[in-house]
Amino acid sequence: MNFIEAYSSDHLTFLLDGFLVTLYVAFISIVLSFMFGGVIGTLRYANIPIVSNILAVAVETIRNLPLLLIIFFTYFALPEIGIKLEITAAAITALTIFESAMLSEIIRSGLKSVEKGQTEAARSSGLSYVQTLFLIIMPQALRRMVPPIVSQFISLLKDTSLAVVIALPELIHNAQIINGQSADSSYFFPIFLLAAFMYFAVNYSLSLAARKLELKQM
Known part of the structure; x- marks a missing residue:
């Protein structure tokens, strides 16, 4: 474990760049999925004939698919039908589709x-x-x-790491690149420990904010 070299200014900057991409993708996906999930959940609650049934099939189908498969489909399959998305847009689209389905069920149940x-x-x-x-x-x-809902948002933030499979330059992707620069993997523990702390800091803050909001509303 080489903490001094692992935490060089260049490495920390590169890692922070990846984390900013993670936060950006997560934020946009949260906003979009909350909007779409709210509409879908409300329409299903309203029990509109035909519309509710179609939405129910779509939601249950998406909820029972692995997010990784949706990411692959969005980035690799959509170009086959003429829809080509760059990496960030593909990641946001896949996360929004998946999280909209999850949030719609939370909203409908609520x-x-x-x-x-x-x-x-x-x-x-x-x-x-x-x-x-x-x-x-x-x-x-x-x-x-x-x-x-906050729990689902926390899951979404963590799920952005799955976009590493399409080379999204997010936190885990950049951490892997830094680790690859050490021939003996001496950067692995320091770099991924710092990455874990970054995830924890944001997610724990979200949990505290949700707890305070819940207490205010009681």
């Missing part, structure tokens, strides 16, 4: 967890179905969704 009496009381007071959904049901459901 909406269903609100007691039916709330809906009946709102409708009897003159509110429309849409007003009831967004003014009464959604605010209550969101409080219950915070822990599982």
Whole structure:
């Protein structure tokens, strides 16, 4: 283990560049998957004929596929039908597809967890179905969704490392390159220890923020 050489300024800068790519891909994927997952989950909760059934099949199919397979498909298979994405766009697309399906189920379950009496009381007071959904049901459901949604976001951040298979220059990819520069692998432990700390710092911060938010809403 050679900590001094492993933690040279060039190596640390290169590792930080990879981590910034990880955070960028994760952030964009989180925003997009929350948007798409919210729409899909709400539509499934609304139980619209045909639409809900189609979405249910799509969601269950995606949820039961390995994320790695979706990444491969997005980067290697889509060009076969004329859709060629560069590496970062392919990683974001694959993560968004997978996480949208996961989040849609969390959101649908959260909406269903609100007691039916709330809906009946709102409708009897003159509110429309849409007003009831967004003014009464959604605010209550969101409080219950915070822990599982944050947990899913943490998983998404960690899952960005799978994009190393398509050479996305993220944290793990750059850590592997640095490790490859040591003939005796003396950089392995220091570099991957630092990479692990970076993941932990961000994910633990997200967990603390979610816990505080949950306590405020109680």
